[in-house]
Amino acid sequence: MQQKLVNVLQKCQNVRQIKQTHDQIIVHGLKDCNFIVPKLMSLSSDFISPNYAANIFGCVCTPNVVTYNNLIKCFIGKSHTDAIFSYNRMREAQIMPNSFTFTSLFRCLEFLDDGKCVHGQVMKLGFLSSVFVHNTILDFYSKCGGNLGYVWMVFDEMVERDVISYNTMIGACMNHGEVEFAIRLFEGMPERNTVTWNSVIGGLSKTGNVELARTVFNKMPQKNTVSWNSMVSGYIMVGDMRTAQALFDEVPEKSVVSWTAMVTGYATVGDLESARRIFDQMQGKNVVSWNAMIAGYVNGHMFDQALSVFHNMLVDGNCKPNQVTLISALSACSHLGAHDHGKWIDGYIKKNNVDLSVPLGNGMIDMFAKCGDLPSAWEAFHKMPKKCIITWTTMISGLAVNGHCSKALELFYRMCRDGLKPDDVIFIAVLTACVHGGLLEDGNRVFDLMVKHYEIKPRIEHYGCMVDLLGRAGKLEEAVRFTESMHLQPNAVIWATLLAACKIHGNGELLESLTDKILASEPTNPGYLTLITNISSSIGRWQNALNFRLVARQQGAEKVPGCSAIQIGSCVHEFLAKDTKHAQKKEIYQILGNLNGELKSVYDMPVEYTYS
Template sequence: METLSTPLVSLPSQTNPESRTVKNDGRNRLVFSLIDQCTNRRQLKQIHAHMLRTGLFFDAYSASKLFTACALSSFSSLEYARKVFDEIPEPNLYTWNTLIRAYSWSPKPIESVEIFLRMLCESPYFPNKFTFPFLIKAAAELSRSRVGQVFHGMVVKLSLGDDVFVLNSLIHFYASCGDLDFAYQVFVRIGEKDVVSWNSMISGFVQGGCFDKALELFRGMEAENVKPNVVTMVGVLSACAKMKDLEFGRWVRSYIEQNGIKMDLTLSNAMLDMYVKCGSVEDAKILFDRMEEKDIVSWTTMIDGYAKLGEYDVAKSFLDVMPTQEIATWNALISAYDQNGKPQEALAIFHELQLSENVNLDELTFVSTLSSCAQLGAMDVGEWIHENIKKQRMKLNCHLTTSLIDMYSKCGNLEKALEIFNSVERRDVFVWSAMIAGLAMHGRGRAAIDLFFRMQEAKVKPNAVTFTNVLCACSHTGLVEEGRMLFNQMEPVYGVVPGAKHYACMVDILGRAGLMEEAVEFIEKMPITPSASVWGALLGACKIHENVELAEQACSRLLELEPENHGALVLLSNIYAKTGKWDNVSELRKRMRVSGLQKEPGCSSIEVNGTTHKFLAGDNSHPLSKEIYSKLDEIVAKLKSSGYVTNKSHLLQLIDEENMKEQALNLHSEKLAIAFGLISTNPSQPIRIVKNLRVCGDCHSVAKLISKLYDREILLRDRYRFHHFSGGYCSCMDYW
């Protein structure tokens, strides 16, 4: 625990010793009045100096008046307040309590506890009912359940267990620490509950995810004839929002009107949030238009609501007409784009934000934008953000660390991701999991498993995401035995119950390795109903090993769960195509046309100088299209002269003419992106490409040869993993 020591301020030599005994005369009352009228710290320091000169400061009551202004006023400074406190020869109990209170609201609530311990050792006073609520609040802020329990025990020993103010603090403390049962026990034992008691318990249930209990308690409050206030209704609306119960939310609106509860800004914002989260942006817009007062929360809620509905133009129009644009609103729009699979649009908003002079980028801006960079493979923008974090001297907390590791890993720079991972002192489960995922997608299976065990040595408990990532690492590198061992240890050793994703990973591990019978047996013995992802993993394995019969069964089961899953039909169609069953291909494609299902088009993107360029198969829309196709012709000629023959078995549509078959494969999006990379990047730079689907076998073979013929490093990220092409080889060792 920190020890604070501040030197005493020496008194002026002319101070009259007799002035240390102060009478509460008119002049003193004038000084107290001046303290109450202070509007800034400079005035307060002048009064402080006057009190030192006259000796008034050495009266405990007078000093407490000055100290309260130093610690709790609108212009307070805890640093200055602490110096003032340390000057007071004998602080009274009120002064000690005021300092404990000030620290409980500060960014360093642990100081409240330190001051309390010092009070027990140095002062002649016992803590009272005004001491404990702020100590208990500090414990809640720190999430220190044992510290709070000690304070609870002291409350009982000091016979303060009937004070409703103290008990309300305990409800809040236990709820904040996740112990709702104990919070409810304290609540039930309160003899005369006030509205704060009910509000504390309702808020506790909402924060703990017990929304039904929160609403039930609200009804119980009515039955006890306790009149709810604004805080009560904010809690009830929060429960409605979490439950997405629009009907009840509308009833709450009527209840508020009928009971004359004032719709202040806080309550209006809570209602806006409820409407938006329940999917009724229309109701939210009506309320928003009627609100006489709006703040940043009001505007951000509306922007977030429209953005999540996909009405981005409307969301942007709200941003454009805001009286004052603040970073939280920009963040809401960037985050909405990012979370709804529109990373390109998220980066466009980010670039617009960069041009704004009055808005400072913050941690949430960087986290959301880094996520979009990761999706697109936009490392130039990601590196700019990393440099900006350094310039702002922003501390790399776990959120930023995880985002940077994820961005660099998905943009192909695994070494940079590892550098960041190794440079930070604090690593939570998400940081470890992100680094394991990075190693997995780059085919570094052994390294991922080693890191998993280093995580155990660091006493960080793995979670469900960690296991998904480490099992993926086993899948990508054919580590079957290791995968079996880790899966079998999940629940008995680590207490993590396997979920659908983990079972899908195991099916993928077995299926990729060609252990098809074992994969089927594994599915049959699953204790949970096989999900679509499980059947999808089996279907993917069938494509690798060209098992048509099993593929038909897996596809049938997958479509029972997800009738609109076009990917399953496309995958089965591809299996038919690879095995020459063109009639089946035709039948499947007809079925897709009739049902309105469309195959997701293959798309490859490449970032050059901070700009992302996208290519579809046969694309000629790029401004440098002529140069790209010229380079592609050169590549094809070089490949032929080196003896390469196009592998037409990878063609997934029936084409009669042989030359057209070859041309169709040559126009795949990843080949266009590679050609563009060759003409637009420096020979020393890696060509970084992101493909939205799994890279085809022919493109994989061609990329290996191009890396050798042109002496270029090519990093290609497909839907599942990274391929590092260099010198004619791929990091996956053709196990993909």
């Protein structure tokens, strides 16, 4: 009976079949069997969830080593805490771990300290003789963010090293940028297999040594698809799409990986047409391929195309969107302000029980905030099971750009009280909130907090916020003094901020002295000339002296006017500042006039437009 059920289990292809067999196992009173249960657990973990597998484990009265090992294995790439918990439970149950326990456990671990701890257990219990265990320890130390020293130490201590130990070691050296050491190991090792060669080619490619990778590749005896793909990726990495394409054409057995690499390659050099051409030619697209095309469009700021490909993916139906897909699609929605598409993605996540990972949650918050739907942004924020500093930054920025500036500050202080350490980026968001709300005192306090309490060195963006804050509050001299006290050279943004402050407060004298400073530090930038000219005329300060200085510089320095466009249906409408070319200009300026009136009555701040 047992053997029969094991055979049935091995044939299971989907959730329904697994659950049916699970029922059979229970009916036959075998839910306690240490022969069947481990197989059921690993299948359930793959097709259903580690949690489901853990529940099956919970029904076993006397689990043995194999069953415990399989429980731990379910948590690989899922939960290091659950894995450690299971290991401790096993020790408490007086079950002696074996080498399989440690290979599984090390693959679950994430943090250096946990690894050291388990490493100690391995030494205490005497499993260092197992090459398997040693190899996973090597791999763990190379991936957990510790330094290469630990990896070398383990490698040197090993009494027996096989080809995988060497391969792991070569990979570790490559990932830490120690190309020389990797090559030395490669040359000194007793035997090499395909993975060895591929690790070297891939490592050299990733570290920008394409030509060296090419010489190794040319010498490699039996190249497989991975070798070819590593080489193609190498040329893509350095932006050499011509060679990448030439090599790609030669690849004997192109895989999805080869095609997808080319899509990414063309997208990253900004050639979205070629990327799309490859993408359309490609057979058997998987989720990574779709993601590459969608992310390519997002990075190229072609957001509507990104959403269109996302839509095609759903219609195509051959692969389900995953976290990465949804994050890219949400980013497109954020940039387009596509609230309806964003809400649809929200619905998709809820309906399909997609777990809200930190980056996905961050994307949801950003999308809702950029679409002006703050209640939904808050909902996403509160529902996230785990948050990171970016989560808080996104929510604070969202509140700030929507005008809820005190709320943004409040949230920031709450985060600090919760004990999370703010970084330089979140301070930009908080200071921006102060600028939007005209909260000068709060801004000063926050800036002080950043510099004195958190000892974060201000970046030019932080200074920019402070200058803006002072300038808008009419403290122009203080703003200028502030720029002089900075430990950084003022950049374009700082100058423009000060000029804007002159405009708001009609300060002509400051405008003159600033003009001298700007012309001295950035004599060739035509943008300022236009800006200064416009401001001086708008505040009625059109003296000859200033005019003369500017005109002298302005010759041949024509500023390219900014242009914006929106798409309605299939027609793209373009607008230039003060242009009067649109067929519906009368209605457009009529609406601008109405908006102006409304803004004036609510905020006492007119929008800028002219109709001639």
